[in-house]
Amino acid sequence: MSTPALRRGLRTLGTLLITLSAISPASSVFIIAPGVISGAGTGAFYSFVAAAVVGVFMAFVYAELASAFPLAGGEYAIVTRTLGRLPGFAVLGLMIITQVLIVAVIALGVGTYLGVLLPGVPGSVIAAVTCVVAAVVGVFDIKLNAWVTGIFLAIEILALIVVSALGLLNPARSFTELLAHPVASDGGPATVGAIAIATSVAIFAYNGYGSAVYFGEETQDASRGIARAILMALGITVLAELIPVTAVLLGAPDLNALFTSENMLSYFIGSRGGGTLDTVIGLAVALAIINAVLAIVLISSRMLFSSGRDRAWPSPVNRALASVHSKFGTPWVATVGTGLVAALLCFVDPKLLLVVTSTSIVAVYAALCLGAIVGRRTGATAHAKYRMPWFPVAPVLALGVLVFVVYQNVLDPAVGRPSLIVTACVALLSIAYYVLVLRRKGGWKLADVTEEKAEEPA
Template sequence: MIQPIFSMEDARLETLGYRQELSRKLRSRDVLGLAIANVSPTMAVLLLTSGVFSIGGTFAIGADAVLAIVVVLISMCLGEMGSLFPVAGGMYSLIRFVLPAPLAFIALFNYLIQGVILPASIALGIGQFVENLVPSIQVPDAYIALIAVAIAVAIALVRVEMGAFVTMAMVAVELLVLGTVTIAAWLHPHQALLQVTFHPVALVGQHLVPVTMGMMAASLAPAFNIINGYDATLGFSEELMGGPRTLARTVRVAAITAAIAIVVPLTSAVISAPDLGAFFRSPSPVIESVQASLGPNFRIVLDIGVCIALFNSMLVYFMYFGRVFYTTGRDQLWWASANRLISHINRFRSPAWCVMFLALPTAVLLFLSQLNWLIIFSGTVTTVVYFFIGLAAIWSRRKFANEVPPYRMPMWPLAPGIVVLFTAFAIATQEFQYLVGEFVLSGMALAFFAASRWWWRKGTQVFTESSVEKQRLDG
């Protein structure tokens, strides 16, 4: 009964101009586990929330609650387009098939830079928490991080089902830690839920002050880095069994699960904070709150949980973005020799060269002081990609009016319209330095687009032509 599904999916890939080269052995629960590992709720709650707390104070609760709704709307867009284009390129492939080629290049560059910045920041976090666990280790964080990267890359180079098994085991540990933190926090409440949610305050100088509209707006884009990564479901679409409707359902479940697993513990941590001033002054506010509730000895459990979460997330980033990069080679995006190398599959049916190409700049970033700026900047580039997803979800209904997707999102065009407006607002309210960074990155993308069209691929297929059309012309 499974073989016809394989054949149907293989035929769909052929229609889109691809051959089935990856190993289709993952079930929905496996891909869901990979996506949740990529989200890494433990890392999001314990580490990534500190940036939002520093900008918007307790409005972090409201920001993430609003973002959770937007995330569900984004997952509807991803579900419909993913069922129509079930290709391993993830959001890049969806944008590539729908939007004009220059916009697709901009989205790709915003997308791939996350595959370098985020694993580097995660690896450095592992180094810091390993030192907390074993203070006697006299090794710089960067070298511990480099070892973690090497181990993650080694796993990412072998069969995808092995990576899925490892991540599923680690996700179970993550959720256990978060569940313990949440329950313990509500056993020792110190703040009123309605008060901190609807009358948010932030630390300015040494005083708690009401959060302004400007502070609320500025906290939206950084919040995108917190509930983010559920789109990794799409990166394993060519390895998922069950067909396009299964893919659409899995990405929606991943988004909803991620939102709940992050918003609930985050809210609980604020509720259990004895002193909001000390909470905001801490470099890790949620960990500060948990220690206040459960005592300093519980910090060991947190450190272990965070190390597991960080490694899990880094592993899936390499697996996921390696497949995105692999798809660009199949799309003939670069020069001929690069395309052959990037689209190569090793004996484990893994895009090994792509994983290695992402790991090398990641290793370099471990030793650069500008990484903190890049981490914050990654929130901006994430928002830009989601903006393009909203546009593509609107555009695809018109461009492919004669095709009926296996899954049609409800609330169209309201759902993608809200995504476009929300992400556009979040981008517009970013600090000037990050907008400058986005303009530079977009300029680089357009330069590569021009090169791909007029230099590397002169006289051959341009980016906007499909691989199927290329094969027809070559024949």
């Protein structure tokens, strides 16, 4: 029986467009950045800069590992081949839970910005419909999806340019003041500790550049192209988020009003550009969130497809997940399944979704950093066509930052500590399943994936 294969219909640009859409810089600026500003005040500028430095470390790690293993399984496929099957399956368990839940978390943001067009319709219903529509579109050819996400991405980048212009062209305070005298949300000076804690949230705002690896089996010259897409995605994301956040901090007419506003970006845009512009930008953000849902559905379905192909589940489930559409060359069952499950999760308490997803990415990042170090020592990644500079600086420093993030989560009894407990439980359950079920059946059958000739790449 031949290994199910996806169709290679992308060039690096197409992969980059989908990856940036999954990151969704506009969603990060409008939904995540206010959390950073609440924690650090105008010191949020330093939080985003520090997070960008951490992002460079992790992008180097992702790029080298993805160059060695450009596989649809993403992180779990990489960790399995560098650290072993047991930690690899633990990462698979974490990523399956995290990715599908993140689709729902992101989709729930659509209702907030579409409320002006659909008054009275519950946000959870709007989110569920968004997930289902994204799944239907995701079944089509990957090249078509790259173009769709690219068009939506252009709209959200334009919205961010407008936000940046509102603040940078008419600043209420100088950049020097922002640098020398950062102000906390309570009016006092922003402390180093507050800025450091907010940095962990800013890291999450940039997260997603490594998602390019999920399209490694659909990208031409993947061992080089995926590494380039990861590094370019980080660079574009940092600019697309740091500049408008800085513009808001410089241009807000009243910092106290900004900090206490229920919707910081809406206050800023309304005060600088008026209510009509605020509504227009809000609709652009809604499109950005819909685009992110589509992109993350594409990513999650590739991982589920790979898990089925690797025979991680009972045979009927494996056959279904590994099914490739005869016309479009996409994992259609995994795509539809992802959308339907995410739609159901849209009716779950958002706070519960946040607790389950908030710290799992930290564990996955740590596994990748260790994988990069071990892969160099054992030669598992020796064939990678991209090699990170200054090794092992990037993975070692990234691990140090991750330890700090875990420490800060331990101190947070509301979300951080419960999330760490949930992450540990998911990892342990995944390990138990591997030991008690998969290993007894003769092991985990990782598929051998070979390069294919690209067909009409985009």
